[in-house]
Amino acid sequence: MRPLLLAPSILAIALLTAGSHAETVLVSNEKGNSITVLDGESLTVLKTIPVGQRPRGIVLSRDNRLLFICASDDDTIDVLDLDDYTLKEPLPSGPDPETFALHPDGLHLYVSNEDDSLVSIVNIKERRVVGEIAVGVEPEGIGISPDGRWVVNTSETTSMAHFIDNESHKIVANVLVDSRPRHAEWTSDGVEVWVSAEVGGTVSVIDAVKREVTHKISFAIPGVPNEAIQPVGILLTRDRKWAFVALGPANRVALVDAQSYEVKRYLLVGQRVWNLAFNRDQSRVFTTNGISNDVSVIDVAAQRVIKSVAVGEQPWGIAVRP
Amino acid sequence: MVVHRAIAVCSLLFIIAAVAFGAERMRFWNLTTTTIKELYLAPAGTTQWSVNQCKNDADGVVDPDERLTITGVTPGKYDVRLVDKKGRMCTVANVEIVTGRPYAFSISDKQLSNCSTKP
Numbered sequence A: 001m002r003p004l005l006l007a008p009s010i011l012a013i014a015l016l017t018a019g020s021h022a023e024t025v026l027v028s029n030e031k032g033n034s035i036t037v038l039d040g041e042s043l044t045v046l047k048t049i050p051v052g053q054r055p056r057g058i059v060l061s062r063d064n065r066l067l068f069i070c071a072s073d074d075d076t077i078d079v080l081d082l083d084d085y086t087l088k089e090p091l092p093s094g095p096d097p098e099t100f101a102l103h104p105d106g107l108h109l110y111v112s113n114e115d116d117s118l119v120s121i122v123n124i125k126e127r128r129v130v131g132e133i134a135v136g137v138e139p140e141g142i143g144i145s146p147d148g149r150w151v152v153n154t155s156e157t158t159s160m161a162h163f164i165d166n167e168s169h170k171i172v173a174n175v176l177v178d179s180r181p182r183h184a185e186w187t188s189d190g191v192e193v194w195v196s197a198e199v200g201g202t203v204s205v206i207d208a209v210k211r212e213v214t215h216k217i218s219f220a221i222p223g224v225p226n227e228a229i230q231p232v233g234i235l236l237t238r239d240r241k242w243a244f245v246a247l248g249p250a251n252r253v254a255l256v257d258a259q260s261y262e263v264k265r266y267l268l269v270g271q272r273v274w275n276l277a278f279n280r281d282q283s284r285v286f287t288t289n290g291i292s293n294d295v296s297v298i299d300v301a302a303q304r305v306i307k308s309v310a311v312g313e314q315p316w317g318i319a320v321r322p
Numbered sequence B: 001m002v003v004h005r006a007i008a009v010c011s012l013l014f015i016i017a018a019v020a021f022g023a024e025r026m027r028f029w030n031l032t033t034t035t036i037k038e039l040y041l042a043p044a045g046t047t048q049w050s051v052n053q054c055k056n057d058a059d060g061v062v063d064p065d066e067r068l069t070i071t072g073v074t075p076g077k078y079d080v081r082l083v084d085k086k087g088r089m090c091t092v093a094n095v096e097i098v099t100g101r102p103y104a105f106s107i108s109d110k111q112l113s114n115c116s117t118k119p
Helices: A002-019 B002-025
Strands: A024-029 A034-039 A045-050 A055-060 A066-071 A076-081 A086-092 A097-102 A108-113 A118-123 A128-134 A139-144 A150-155 A160-165 A170-176 A181-186 A192-197 A202-207 A212-218 A234-236 A242-246 A252-257 A263-268 A273-278 A284-289 A294-299 A304-310 A315-321 B027-031 B036-043 B067-069 B076-084 B088-097 B105-108 B115-117
Touching: A024 A055, A034 A055, A055 A097, A066 A086, A066 A097, A066 A315, A076 A097, A097 A139, A108 A139, A108 A150, A118 A139, A139 A192, A150 A181, A150 A192, A160 A181, A170 A212, A181 A234, A192 A234, A234 A273, A242 A273, A252 A273, A263 A304, A273 A315, A284 A315, A294 A315, B076 B105, B088 B105
Parallel strands: A055 A315, A139 A181, B027 B105
Antiparallel strands: A024 A034, A024 A315, A034 A045, A055 A066, A066 A076, A076 A086, A097 A108, A108 A118, A118 A128, A139 A150, A150 A160, A160 A170, A181 A192, A192 A202, A202 A212, A234 A242, A242 A252, A252 A263, A273 A284, A284 A294, A294 A304, B027 B067, B036 B076, B076 B088, B088 B115
């Protein structure tokens, strides 16, 4: 009888354990040459793992078991196994990889090679570069449409968002945006692409079908000079209600109504806020603050910063493993 | 004779490769929070300023976190003078410029204490 009575308890414990699997926040430290692992609930540092030189963009594999890391000064993509935190054999990347995006097929990484004005396509399974697309000078942000058909790449010096047909690998449209575009973020429905301009100080909202700028969002913070307002990272909620925009040395994240395109609030975070990531249920936003060497945590519902956590030297990229 | 020539050619190629590698690695890393419009180097304690190194950049300025290729200098200690987007002219003394790593030197906000408005 006793084993039968115990069985439901064991099952309940197993379910609870599975359900309470903690999220981890992964941060690349550009000058520290490391990845910091934070517990997503307690917000404490679990580990710091040495990786290649100048780690910047990071992205999770589709099964969330691997972290791909642009090791810019090593000209490779490091591969970190998140089950045992060991580095696997790196992937090729083309020179000076800075940012990248994972195609929805989970097999291809699209990498910005800043020094060569190229987007390299890396097949993860075959471990080789399977395509190169010539783009504008100093390519930076990469965003792939939810259906995987279109890639948008921003080029910093050319100040353009290039729309690339993912079947032909040809540029089909160049959309002029403001100076030094850094990040391209698709809405979850694939209708719009939001592009930040670091020097221009704006976010351009592009109609993904017409490939035209339909709205331009500007920022003004009392007491902060305009030149300090440098938009970089962008996050959009799945329901398209809100956007979060990192404003660099303005040390603020702008909260934007994604329907009216109005800035509703500025949230004070750490110094030179650069990139952003949601947790799984989008109740929190994590920011990397490159000068203050920390991560700020924003409570989305309360629209306020609830904590900052010290990480490594010059935090840059961020991802949350569910 | 042939062997000597081969050695000489190999040595020359080695030197060229070493110089090329060294030149490739001489890069400044802007760790300040401001865009740098002009950047000059002079051997420490002198006023023998180099040409404006920002001219080596594709768009002629060095944005925050950007790298800039440095030309016409060899490793050693230098004074660095820069002009940023705000119009500040700052001098940072005794900066060590090294080779053999991805960047030759960096400057952060903390080092920008000796500044004035550019005339």
